[in-house]
Amino acid sequence: NSDLDINGGEAMGTTEPVTAEDSIENES
Incomplete structure (x- = not known):
């Protein structure tokens, strides 16, 4: 799940668009 969060960006607050x-x- 953490890998998906990092890739998704939004939850982790990264600069990549989601x-x-x-x-x-x-969320899955």
Whole structure:
């Protein structure tokens, strides 16, 4: 889960944009 959070960016507050699909993957 942490890997997905880092890749997704939003939850971790990174500078990379997040798509709807990334957000869904983040929570799974």
